[in-house]
Amino acid sequence: xxxxxxxxxxxxxxxxxxxxxxxxxxxxxxxxxxxxxxxxxxxxxxxxxxxxxxxxxxxxxxxxxxxxxxxxxxxxxxxxxxxxxxxxxxxxxxxxxxxxxxxxxxxxxxxxxxxxxxxxxxxxxxxxxxxxxxxxxxxxxxxxxxxxxxxxxxxxxxxxxxxxxxxxxxxxxxxxxxxxxxxxxxxxxxxxxxxxxxxxxxxxxxxxxxxxxxxxxxxxxxxxxxxxxxxxxxxxxxxxxxxxxxxxxxxxxxxxxxxxxxxxxxxxxxxxxxxxxxxxxxxxxxxxxxxxxxxxxxxxxxxxxxxxxxxxxxxxxxxxxxxxxxxxxxxxxxxxxxxxxxxxxxxxxxxxxxxxxxxxxxxxxxxxxxxxxxxxxxxxxxxxxxxxxxxxxxxxxxxxxxxxxxxxxxxxxxxxxxxxxxxxxxxxxxxxxxxxxxxxxxxxxxxxxxxxxxxxxxxxxxxxxxxxxxxxxxxxxxxxxxxxxxxxxxxxxxxxxxx
Numbered sequence: 001x002x003x004x005x006x007x008x009x010x011x012x013x014x015x016x017x018x019x020x021x022x023x024x025x026x027x028x029x030x031x032x033x034x035x036x037x038x039x040x041x042x043x044x045x046x047x048x049x050x051x052x053x054x055x056x057x058x059x060x061x062x063x064x065x066x067x068x069x070x071x072x073x074x075x076x077x078x079x080x081x082x083x084x085x086x087x088x089x090x091x092x093x094x095x096x097x098x099x100x101x102x103x104x105x106x107x108x109x110x111x112x113x114x115x116x117x118x119x120x121x122x123x124x125x126x127x128x129x130x131x132x133x134x135x136x137x138x139x140x141x142x143x144x145x146x147x148x149x150x151x152x153x154x155x156x157x158x159x160x161x162x163x164x165x166x167x168x169x170x171x172x173x174x175x176x177x178x179x180x181x182x183x184x185x186x187x188x189x190x191x192x193x194x195x196x197x198x199x200x201x202x203x204x205x206x207x208x209x210x211x212x213x214x215x216x217x218x219x220x221x222x223x224x225x226x227x228x229x230x231x232x233x234x235x236x237x238x239x240x241x242x243x244x245x246x247x248x249x250x251x252x253x254x255x256x257x258x259x260x261x262x263x264x265x266x267x268x269x270x271x272x273x274x275x276x277x278x279x280x281x282x283x284x285x286x287x288x289x290x291x292x293x294x295x296x297x298x299x300x301x302x303x304x305x306x307x308x309x310x311x312x313x314x315x316x317x318x319x320x321x322x323x324x325x326x327x328x329x330x331x332x333x334x335x336x337x338x339x340x341x342x343x344x345x346x347x348x349x350x351x352x353x354x355x356x357x358x359x360x361x362x363x364x365x366x367x368x369x370x371x372x373x374x375x376x377x378x379x380x381x382x383x384x385x386x387x388x389x390x391x392x393x394x395x396x397x398x399x400x401x402x403x404x405x406x407x408x409x410x411x412x413x414x415x416x417x418x419x420x421x422x423x424x425x426x427x428x429x430x431x432x433x434x435x436x437x438x439x440x441x442x443x444x445x446x447x448x449x450x451x452x453x454x455x456x457x458x459x460x461x462x463x464x465x466x467x468x469x470x471x472x473x474x475x476x477x478x479x480x481x482x483x484x485x486x487x488x489x490x491x492x493x494x495x496x497x498x499x
Contacts, residue, residue, distance in 0.1 A: 333385070
């Protein structure tokens with residue numbers, strides 16, 4: 001059986017803790033590899049390697065760091081097919097979706113290639129008599145990312161692309177479910193010209209996470225995962241004086257106005273609700289049609305489309321989505337479907353009976369559709385994270401806006417309408433961090449910033465874009481004066497002012 005390693009100080013390093021986790025092939029249900037689960041000492045080994053190289057890397061000028069990012073971008077593009085196959089084999093995404101995962105991460109790498117402009121400070125000449133003031137952005141040092149199973153290429157690149165371009169050294173603790181792509185990305189970063197220790201991968205579970213959160217030399221931590229763990233990471237990390245951004249769960253709503261094009265809305269909901277088997281933090285999981293007429297017409301269109309979803313092998317080009325990531329996660333989604341039935345929601349399409357012929361042990365699940373879901377139901381309150389779309393009917397616009405606004409999560413939301421005034425009002429009023437107007441998955445492009453509200457995000461600074469540069473740097477402000485030769489001033493005991 002294949003045994004993975006860590007990637008520390010520029011080379012593969014075998015696990016030393018004696019603990020391992022199984023990596024499954026979601027399509028077959030078989031164990032295909034095992035991954036070492038690091039102890040505190042292995043994490044410390046990576047920190048020390050990063051500390052050793054940080055003075056060198058941080059002193060490289062931004063333009064030369066950008067050249068490394070350009071090289072890395074080209075290498076990832078040249079190895080796109082390999083990365084996509086690797087990703088699909090461990091996660092279960094269809095290959096087209098895996099390529100999208102890699103490409104969306106590359107877009108942040110492209111943004112990071114502009115780091116010379118982004119690192120510029122500010123300058124004021126003549127702020128006072130003979131006084132100039134300027135500021136500079138400087139890297140933090142050793143930083144870390146704890147990344148999830150559902151985007152094993154995109155989210156690590158969201159984090160380390162900006163961090164490394166800014167002059168930091170980055171340690172990635174990927175999900176133990178699908179760590180091969182992060183390991184390969186670290187190898188490609190070395191090939192691109194980054195010194196050993198600039199990007200490292202240490203595999204592990206909670207023990208590795210706690211080692212990151214407690215290590216005094218790790219200055220900042222970025223996390224994406226469930227809200228419960230995000231809150232834990234934020235609380236423990238900040239208690240140890242670290243800068244922390246921790247992105248949590250989601251329950252993304254799509255508001256459907258009576259004037260919306262329901263055929264187009266149906267297409268958007270099918271893709272956004274069931275793509276990647278619903279294992280996306282920006283998946284649309286709740287559709288909110290306004291009025292009974294709109295709701296009935298939407299259900300009539302959705303039902304046959306959900307029934308016709310093509311669930312297949314990750315390598316099947318005709319499959320809409322593949323298996324879920326693990327047997328345990330599949331069972332969790334099944335439990336939520338059963339809970340929804342018990343809570344009184346109407347199960348319009350039941351995907352529980354789906355079987356993949358010849359792959360009975362794979363982690364497959366058909367698409368499910370619930371109607372008449374209400375806010376007090378647990379299945380509405382919780383993130384299901386599977387191929388399940390819920391319909392929560394609203395009697396009017398105000399009730400529809402209130403649903404996402406009062407939900408515990410506030411990651412993404414969408415509205416479908418032909419009415420520009422309604423869309424503008426919705427964007428201003430809804431209490432959610434990212435809003436789509438006739439866009440089902442409103443993930444901002446790399447030069448903007450990603451982040452939700454409420455229990456979807458802990459910390460004040462979002463991911464990538466200008467916010468990412470802010471997170472991975474700190475400002476130093478210099479006030480300077482060069483006295484004219486021979487001129488001495490008397491001591492002053494009054495605080496300087498511009499009066």
